Amino acid sequence: MTYISRRNAIGLLAGATTATLATPSLAQAKPKIAFILNGTPGDVGWNYEHERGIAQAKAAFGDQTQIDTFYGVKEWGEEDAAQLETLSGQGYDMIFACSFGYMQSMMQAAFAAPDIKFEHCGGFVRTGNMSTYSARWYEGRVPQGLIAGTMTKTNKIGYLASFPIPQILRGINAAYLAAKSANPDVEFEVVWLNSWFSPEREEEVSRQLIANGADVLLAHTNSTKPTEVAEDLGAFAFGQASDMSAYGPNATLSATINNWGPYYVRQIGAMLDGSWSSTNTWGGFADEMIAAGEFSDQMPNRLFLKAADTVERLGAGQMNPFVGPVRRQDGSAWLAPGETASDRDLLKMDFFVEGLTGVIPSTGN
Incomplete structure (x- = not known):
């Protein structure tokens, strides 16, 4: 793969261009996955491509999971820590934090909630229940x-x-x-x-x-x-x-x-079939992560x-x-x-x- 057209994925932006928090249903019994982004897909860059990857995960698993996305969560401080603490208490089985600046807060959340599987994009510190992934x-x-x-x-x-x-x-x-x-x-x-x-x-x-x-x-x-x-x-x-x-x-x-979609599909699939483990993934052209x-x-x-x-x-x-x-x-x-x-x-x-x-x-x- 050498080229991904922005125009082929433009429909993913519909309804997702404002910095708002989703309101997940606590009554949902199916596995719950959360993604937190530091902006919105309207940046046409970083968050846009994460949204495209999340859409691929939703398409892959259909009604098997509940996947919620939380937009505009600020990094490097109290807001991301509070958001992760809230999600940890709302029954989420897996949480993806999609920016480097979430690292410290995600580590704290992972230690506090050992039964939840965490995935941190761009980080370099792992725990037994927290993976890291990034692109070269x-x-x-x-x-x-x-x-x-x-x-x-x-x-x-x-x-x-x-x-x-x-x-x-x-x-x-x-x-x-x-x-x-x-x-x-x-x-x-x-x-x-x-x-x-x-x-x-x-x-x-x-x-x-x-x-x-x-x-x-x-x-x-x-x-x-x-x-x-x-x-x-x-x-x-x-x-x-x-x-x-x-x-x-x-x-x-x-x-x-x-190109985050294949990674999201793989990791969520591993969570569902019980094979997930804490790993570090650093992919480039060879892995089609870029x-x-x-x-x-x-x-x-x-x-x-x-x-x-x-x-x-x-x-x-x-x-x-x-x-x-x-x-x-x-x-x-x-x-x-x-x-x-x-x-x-x-x-x-x-x-x-x-x-x-x-x-x-x-x-x-």
Whole structure:
């Protein structure tokens, strides 16, 4: 699978674009599953793709289960903890928390309710009744970096980053190394927003990056604004988490598309048949947890073929974006020639690679 069309799934948004909490029936005897999202499918990105995955789970299990979704649950604080505590007391058998910032509250909920099965998206801490799952988004940054480095005419790439956490840093570093391999003169300007979804701020930063000379934008934020601004100002951009080409048909070069449905179907099925266990799942192109969006026909044919080959090789395990020699930003050694970064190294990544400029701020969380 290389492409998932946003248009094929647009019907999933009907009735699910407001940040409201569902009101499940306590009289329901069938197994109950809850999903909590930090926004709504209206972001056309992160939550949109989770909603698409949830819809696949509902279609797979029909009337066998009750699946409820709770929208707009804030991370990093008391609201997510209160929501998880409430759900734990309402008879839910399985709870999915679909964002990194739910980790601490979900750990507390898992310890307090050992009979409930918990699933945390983006986390790295497990308990006996709590699994973690995530995607290797950094793999998707490799074809993006390759394309960006080739398509830029100014040699300047703008990057909108959400939080300074390992999953974001892996993506920035992977994109930069790929871009640098295609264009030794390329430069990245990274701006930290400390927000997953901030349309007004994303628009402001996108315009500023282009004003500073960037003619290609990459983003690890949730709104379509970078794509819209690129379309408006004649720059290029990439869809983040989903295909966003409808918001910038001339600007969009490709996308990294999240694909959660198969995982949700598998895990809920395991809960129902009694085979569920606490696991860590970290999938990329090979596992079809991510897909590359359709490549723009504005790309030269040679680049099109190279980008497609890159996706194929990543999916086949024949390519890794982090192979030495690679140094850290401060010039210190990281990967020796021929050495490949381990998953352990990637999971704790807290630095820029050599050549990137700027400072990585504290998370503040």
